[in-house]
Each structure stands twice: as C-alpha cells, then as structure tokens.
Amino acid sequence: MQLRRCGTDGVLVEVDSLGEVEAVRAALAAARLPDVVELVPAARTVLVVTRPGGVPAVRAALAGVDPVDHPAAAGDEVVLEVRYDGPDLDLVAETAGLTAAEVVALHTGADYRVAFCGFAPGFAYLTGLPEPLRQPRLDSPRTKVPAGSVGVAGEFTAAYPRATPGGWRLIGRTDAPLFDPRRPTPALLTPGARVRFEAAR
Numbered sequence: 001m002q003l004r005r006c007g008t009d010g011v012l013v014e015v016d017s018l019g020e021v022e023a024v025r026a027a028l029a030a031a032r033l034p035d036v037v038e039l040v041p042a043a044r045t046v047l048v049v050t051r052p053g054g055v056p057a058v059r060a061a062l063a064g065v066d067p068v069d070h071p072a073a074a075g076d077e078v079v080l081e082v083r084y085d086g087p088d089l090d091l092v093a094e095t096a097g098l099t100a101a102e103v104v105a106l107h108t109g110a111d112y113r114v115a116f117c118g119f120a121p122g123f124a125y126l127t128g129l130p131e132p133l134r135q136p137r138l139d140s141p142r143t144k145v146p147a148g149s150v151g152v153a154g155e156f157t158a159a160y161p162r163a164t165p166g167g168w169r170l171i172g173r174t175d176a177p178l179f180d181p182r183r184p185t186p187a188l189l190t191p192g193a194r195v196r197f198e199a200a201r
Contacts, residue, residue, distance in 0.1 A: 001013060001014070001015050001020070001024070001062070001065075001067055002014040003059060003062065005055070006047060006049075008052070009049065009050050009051065009052055009053075009054060009055060010047060010048060010049045010050065010055070011047075011048050011050075011055050011058055011059070012045055012046075012047050012048075013045060013046040013047075013048065013062065014044060014045050015044060015045070015046075015067050016044065017044070018043065018044075018115050018127055019067075019068075020067035020068060021041050021042070021043070021044065021045070021046055021067075021115065021116070022041070022113065022115065022191075022192065023065065023067040023068075024041075024046045024062070024065065024067050025039055025041045025046050025191055025192060026192060027061065027062070027065045027067075028046070028048060028058065028061060028062070029192065031061040033050075033054065033057050033058060033061060035050045035051040035053065035054025035057060036048060036049070036050050036054060036057075036058065037049045037050055037051060037054075039191070040116075041115065041116040041191045042116050042118070043115075043116065043125075076193050076194065077193070077194040077195070077196060078188060078189060078193055078194070078195050078196075079195075079196045079197075079198055080150075080159060080174045080176050080195065080196070080197050080198070081174060081175070081176070081197075081198050081199075081200045082107075082108075082150050082172040082173065082174045082197050082198065082199060082200060083172055083173055083174075083199075083200045084100075084103075084104045084107075084171060084172040084199055084200075085172060085173070086149065086150065086151070086169075086170035086171040086172045086173065087170055088138070088151070088169040088170045088171060089103060089170075089171045089172070091169060092133065092135060092152060092169050092171055095135050096132040096133060096135070097132070098132060103133065103171065104171075104172075104199055106130045106132060106133055107129075107130070107133060107152075107157070107171065107172075107197055108196075108197045108198060108199050109130075110128050110129065110130050111128055111194060111196065112126040112127065112128040112129070112157065112194065112195040112196065112197075113126065113127055113128055113192070113193070113194055113195070114126055114189045114190060114191050114192060114193045114194075114195060115127045115156075115191065116191055117187060117189070117190070117191065119164075120160070120161060120162060120164050121161065121162075121179050121181075121186065121187065122161035122162075122178045122179025122186065122187040122188065122189070123158060123160065123161055124158060124159075124178075124187070124189035124190070124191075124193075124195075125156045125158055126156060126157045126158055126189075126195055127155065127156065128157075129152060129155055129156060129157045133152050133157070134152070134154060134155050135152060135153070135154075135169055136153070136154070137153045137154070137167035137168060137169070138167045138168070138169060140167075141165055141166055141167030142165060142166055142167070143165050144163055144164070144165060145160050145163065145164060145165065145166040145168070145170065146160070146163055146173065147160055147161065147162045147163045147178075148160065148173045148174045148175060148176070148178070149166075149168075149170045149172075149173050150170065150171055150172040150173060150174055150197070151166070151168030151169055151170045151171060152168060152169050152171060153167070153168040153169065157197075159174050159176070159178055159189075160178075161178035161179035161187075161188075162179065176188060
C-alpha cells in the first residue's frame with residue numbers, strides 16, 4: 001500500500017487489487033474520521049478527500065490496516081430484477097459453452113459487490129462475476145445502449161443507469177431506478193454495497 005499526497009487535503013491510496021481497494025475503503029468508512037469528506041474507490045486506488053488538516057488522521061487510520069488480510073465489510077444488499085432478453089445473451093452463452101438458461105442461472109446465482117463507480121453517474125462496476133461469464137467487450141461498441149441494460153465485460157457486470165454508448169455484452173435489462181439526482185443518495189448502487197440479480201417472472 002502506497003500513500004501519495006493529492007493537493008493540500010487529499011491522499012491517494014494505491015494498492016494491488018480490487019479486494020485491497022475494498023479493504024481500504026471499508027476500513028476508512030468504519031473509522032468514521034470526522035474530517036473525511038469523500039472516499040472515491042477505483043480499480044487500484046482510493047482517493048481520500050479531507051477537510052483542512054485531516055490527512056494525518058487518515059494516515060494514522062491506515063497504519064494498522066493490512067489490505068490483503070482485511071475482511072470486506074458487509075454492506076447493504078440491493079436486489080435488481082432483470083428480464084434476461086439482452087441482444088448478446090446468445091453470444092455470451094455460445095462463448096461460454098452454455099445455454100442461455102445456464103447463463104441466467106450463473107448470473108443470478110452469484111453474489112456481487114460494488115467495487116467502484118465511474119463512466120457515467122450511477123454506473124457501478126460489480127465484482128463476483130462467475131468465470132464463464134467473464135468475456136471481452138464487443139469488437140464494435142454500440143453508439144447507444146438503452147438505460148437499464150445489464151451487461152458483462154471482463155471481470156465485471158453492470159447495469160447502465162442511462163442511455164450511453166457502450167461495448168459491454170448485454171444480457172438483460174432492469175427497470176430499477178439506478179440514478180436519480182433528486183434522491184439524498186442519487187446512485188442506487190454505491191461502493192461496498194452487495195448486489196443480487198433476480199430473473200423477472
């Protein structure tokens with residue numbers, strides 16, 4: 001774990017894996033440091049923004065944290081209902097050597113966690129995707145992916161909160177309100193949250 005100063009009131013924590021990112025984020029969230037303004041996890045970093053003078057407390061809180069052995073916190077669980085009728089469902093099944101029904105069973109049978117958010121407001125990168133569903137992005141991205149589309153790409157699965165371009169393989173869609181700026185917490189899925197997908201009946 002390396003700590004790099006970011007401006008006068010921030011520190012960037014660099015680690016080696018998504019699991020370590022979650023451990024650092026969870027440890028700092030649990031410490032409830034009064035001067036921490038924001039925690040921003042990414043693929044291999046956590047940006048910690050503090051009020052003036054808050055960085056030393058962050059360094060002290062991290063001094064006793066081993067991100068490799070630190071267990072992830074048990075976040076709130078969000079259940080997303082999905083209609084598994086995506087345009088790439090058959091492609092994902094064929095690539096994995098499975099039937100479409102087996103893809104759905106794998107996707108709904110796994111436990112996911114929000115690793116970080118990015119790309120678009122409310123777009124959450126979820127870890128926990130079963131190995132057969134870890135597939136590359138499309139060779140040619142779509143110019144417009146409909147809001148609510150559920151896709152897979154690499155080690156992640158995600159749901160698009162709004163219509164945007166995108167190259168993920170789309171396996172379904174959800175009507176869940178993934179992002180609403182009028183809510184106190186606009187994003188439905190926030191770092192550390194646990195997520196489960198259910199097939200719509």
